[in-house]
Amino acid sequence: MRIDEAIAHDGQPSFSFEFFPPKTPEGERNLGAALSELSALEPTFVSVTYGAGGSVEQKHATVEIVSHVKERYGLEAMAHFTCVGATVDELRAMLDRIAAAGIDNVLALRGDPPRGEAEWKATEGGLSYSRELIELIRDEYGFSIGAACFPETHIHASSPEADLAYLKEKVDAGARFLVTQLFFDNDVYWSFVARAREIGIDVPIIPGIMPITNADQVRRFTEMCGASMPEPLLTELALRANQPEAVKDFGVAYATLQCTDLLAKGAPGIHFYTLNKSPATRAIMSALRARTPWRGAVPV
DSSP: OOHHHHTTGGGOOEEEEEEOOOSSHHHHHHHHHHHHHHHTTOOSEEEEOOOTTOOHHHHHHHHHHHHHIIIIIOOOEEEEEEOTTOOHHHHHHHHHHHHHTTOOEEEEEOOOOOTTOOSOOOOTTSOSOHHHHHHHHHHHOOOEEEEEEOTTOOTTOSOHHHHHHHHHHHHHHTOOEEEEEEOSOHHHHHHHHHHHHHTTOOSOEEEEEOOOSOHHHHHHHHHHHTOOOOHHHHHHHHHTTTOHHHHHHHHHHHHHHHHHHHHHTTOOEEEEEOTTOOHHHHHHHHHHHHHOTTTTOOOO
C-alpha cells in the first residue's frame, strides 16, 4: 500500500510510528515489545530509520525490520533511505533490495554525517542532496516517496526562505508527503504550513511529535536538530527535575494536548517518534481515539 494514498483516507487522520534498528540484545527486546504493543493500535504505517552513520549493516537491518513488520504484523512500513556513504550504483543496489523485499514506501533523506564527522561530505560517485535522491527514486522505481521538512528551519540552511524553497524542489522532484522534525510549539507548525502553502507546496505535511519521557534526552535531541522548547514547557520540566516518573506523566499530557490541537485544526495525522518504546505513545493514541478531536476539522 502506498502511504501517499493512505494518508487522511476517508477523512480519518493517519497515525504512524517511527522506530530505529537496535544495536544490542536488550534493544532488540525493547523493539519487539514496542512493535507488539503498538501494532495493536493499527497505525496507518510505521517507519524505520537507518540509524546514525548509515553503515551497510544498518541499511540491511532497516530493510530486514521493515520486511519483518510487514510480514509479522501486517502493517504498512516505510524504509528511511539516505545518501550517506554510498555511490549511485550502491544506492541502486539497495533500492533493488528494498523493492525485492516488497516494500512500497521510502523516506528519502540526505542523512547526517557519519558519527565523529562534523560536516557533510558527499561520497565520491554519490549524491549530495535529498532532491537528487528523490529524482533517482522517481525515475527508476515505483515507490511512494516521502521527505523530511523542518518547521524551525534546517540547521544547515542559510535562511528559512531558502530552506522552504529547497523543500519545494523536493516536492516538485517527486516527494508525495512530508514528515516534520519534532517540535513543541504548535504555532511553529501552523506558521510553517501556511508559508509552505503560499509557495505552492500542496502535499500532506504530517507533524512529527516526540512525547517527552526523559527531559535530558529531549534536550539533547533539540540541541542537535535546532528545535526549540517554549519557556513554559522548560519551566514545568525544571519543576520535575528530580522526578522522572512525573516527567513522563507531564510529557504524555503535554503531547496529548499538542496532538489534540493539531488534529482539531486539520493536521493530516501524527507521526510519533517512539524511541522504540510504547507506553507514552499508547496512552496518547488511546486518548485521541477516545476523544476524536479531528471530527469536523478542515484539512490543511
